[in-house]
Amino acid sequence: MSTGTLSTLEPVISDTWDVARIRADFPVLQQTVNGKPLIYLDNSASSQVPQVVVDRGSIYLEQEHSNIHRGVHYLSQKATTAYEGAREKVKRFINARDVRECIFVRGATEGINLVMHSYGRKFIGAGDEIIISAMEHHANIVPWQMLCEEKGARLRVIPMNDAGELLLDEYDGLLNERTKLVAVMHVSNALGTINPIKEMIAQAHKYGVPVLIDGAQAAPHMPIDMQDLDADFYVFSGHKMFAPTGSGVVYGKLELLEKMNPFQGGGDMIKTVTFEKTTYADPPNRFEAGTPAIASQIGLGAAIDYLNSIGRERAAAYEAELLRYATERVSAIEGVRIIGTAKNKASVLSFVIDDIHPHDIGTILDQEGIAVRAGHHCAQPVMQRFKVPATARASFAFYNTKEEIDVLARTIERVIEIFS
Amino acid sequence: MSELSELYQQVILDHNKKPRNFRKLETANHSAEGYNPLCGDQLTIYLNLEDDLVREVGFEGSGCAISKAAASMMTQAVKGKSKEQAEHLFQEFHSMVTGELNEETEENNLGNLKIFAGVREFPVRVKCATLAWHTLHAALNKEPQISTE
Numbered sequence A: 001m002s003t004g005t006l007s008t009l010e011p012v013i014s015d016t017w018d019v020a021r022i023r024a025d026f027p028v029l030q031q032t033v034n035g036k037p038l039i040y041l042d043n044s045a046s047s048q049v050p051q052v053v054v055d056r057g058s059i060y061l062e063q064e065h066s067n068i069h070r071g072v073h074y075l076s077q078k079a080t081t082a083y084e085g086a087r088e089k090v091k092r093f094i095n096a097r098d099v100r101e102c103i104f105v106r107g108a109t110e111g112i113n114l115v116m117h118s119y120g121r122k123f124i125g126a127g128d129e130i131i132i133s134a135m136e137h138h139a140n141i142v143p144w145q146m147l148c149e150e151k152g153a154r155l156r157v158i159p160m161n162d163a164g165e166l167l168l169d170e171y172d173g174l175l176n177e178r179t180k181l182v183a184v185m186h187v188s189n190a191l192g193t194i195n196p197i198k199e200m201i202a203q204a205h206k207y208g209v210p211v212l213i214d215g216a217q218a219a220p221h222m223p224i225d226m227q228d229l230d231a232d233f234y235v236f237s238g239h240k241m242f243a244p245t246g247s248g249v250v251y252g253k254l255e256l257l258e259k260m261n262p263f264q265g266g267g268d269m270i271k272t273v274t275f276e277k278t279t280y281a282d283p284p285n286r287f288e289a290g291t292p293a294i295a296s297q298i299g300l301g302a303a304i305d306y307l308n309s310i311g312r313e314r315a316a317a318y319e320a321e322l323l324r325y326a327t328e329r330v331s332a333i334e335g336v337r338i339i340g341t342a343k344n345k346a347s348v349l350s351f352v353i354d355d356i357h358p359h360d361i362g363t364i365l366d367q368e369g370i371a372v373r374a375g376h377h378c379a380q381p382v383m384q385r386f387k388v389p390a391t392a393r394a395s396f397a398f399y400n401t402k403e404e405i406d407v408l409a410r411t412i413e414r415v416i417e418i419f420s
Numbered sequence B: 001m002s003e004l005s006e007l008y009q010q011v012i013l014d015h016n017k018k019p020r021n022f023r024k025l026e027t028a029n030h031s032a033e034g035y036n037p038l039c040g041d042q043l044t045i046y047l048n049l050e051d052d053l054v055r056e057v058g059f060e061g062s063g064c065a066i067s068k069a070a071a072s073m074m075t076q077a078v079k080g081k082s083k084e085q086a087e088h089l090f091q092e093f094h095s096m097v098t099g100e101l102n103e104e105t106e107e108n109n110l111g112n113l114k115i116f117a118g119v120r121e122f123p124v125r126v127k128c129a130t131l132a133w134h135t136l137h138a139a140l141n142k143e144p145q146i147s148t149e
Helices: A019-024 A051-064 A074-093 A108-123 A142-151 A168-174 A197-206 A294-310 A312-331 A358-367 A380-385 A402-419 B002-007 B010-017 B065-078 B083-097 B111-121 B123-140
Strands: A102-104 A129-133 A154-158 A179-185 A211-214 A233-237 A248-252 A270-273 A278-280 A336-339 A348-353 A373-375 A391-395 B030-036 B041-050 B053-062 B145-147
Touching (some): A074 A294, A129 A142, A312 A336, A312 A402, A358 A373, B053 B065, B065 B111, B111 B123, B123 B145
Antiparallel strands (some): A270 A278
């Protein structure tokens, strides 16, 4: 199956995952960096795109492209069919009830800003409270800070323990009659923690409080079912789930979207326009002004097809094994401390080394062809909570291998050697 | 890893482990904070400037090995120099690490600061090496805070 020696710790489960075949689907993985095979462990920052998704985007641009929605000619209908076809794929991917509940945006960050502007600015006012968590990415902090400043509302923060797990009793204590929104991440990009969002959503709903979930790090790793979770809003990014940059989705319950103000103004989101008065379109078009990133969203549809074709459960099981193996190998190295040790984690491994800055770790790993991210991961409050300036983060996808983890561990040992 | 050994030379590793003048200066009359938001390097440079001469210099902060070593060697290089000489060294150091100055063939006063020439091969790390110098420049000119964004 693969070259090189396999560890004696090889479990049975990975025999069902043909990682060599999967890797062949991703041409970018075949290259060398600094003379070494690329070991791409920066998937939480952005994932790689399989050839079929590249091809779908190319075919669109080569054969099908035109502007969408209002054309009477052949190509514009073809483009519209492809674009709306991608929306239908998204609806099925997340088990939304209605395709109108799936709004295309360029990523989770834009999605959260959309909800802040369209829902938050209309329904949240002075004295109201918004609950977020201590582990949020800046995308799920800054828009709410902006809203609170504008409206005179207050931001409340759910704390976490030293393992990087949210303190759910404290969450319960924060919910009160002034709470107008809860916004939390499904999976932490800095810590890997998977939050019990289904329970957290149910808890907020007891108080009639809607919940937005930042699912950017969840969508690549696990099935996300809007009927099961009952989230009011759910956002995710295409480029984190094997689709091109510029793609992403905001899911919102239809009854909420129908009450919401538009996001950006312009073409496509209107019904009628006069200089005296303009009326707005229904969801989802109300929230999609201007020509969208048509090719990218079609690419997202193709990525969804690809994920469905490889078997999501088996992919998740393989990733869990990668995480287990990497955690075992890396935490065994003296001087290394894992940041983010929740019981329930996605395949993200953040670590620090005594007296060695993550930036130096990252540079030395890069020399061996290993791509990790070193920094605050757009989660400065998380770094402050764990009293570290930054971490080095290895994040795994279903095309990574145990051999790659072996090289990672060996190179971390080399880093320590250099600095001793 | 031959290019790596150009970057992480023994002298640099030594200055990272035992940074010189690594203390707050009680007699400081100039100081500035420098911040590299990209990776979280953060330094404060303290100067005692008298009659246009850098009499004392100290630094505090946390950051990667390159930023710490660069700060340490910078404090050694500027102590006892005039403000003008220190500014000139800043220009030369900056030019060297951005590839504009060939420290071996062109005239310069860099001395053992030449050891940072290897940073050129690691463009992402240039800001780490220059942070201390940008901060020094800010301190000399009474600007309280800089960021290398």
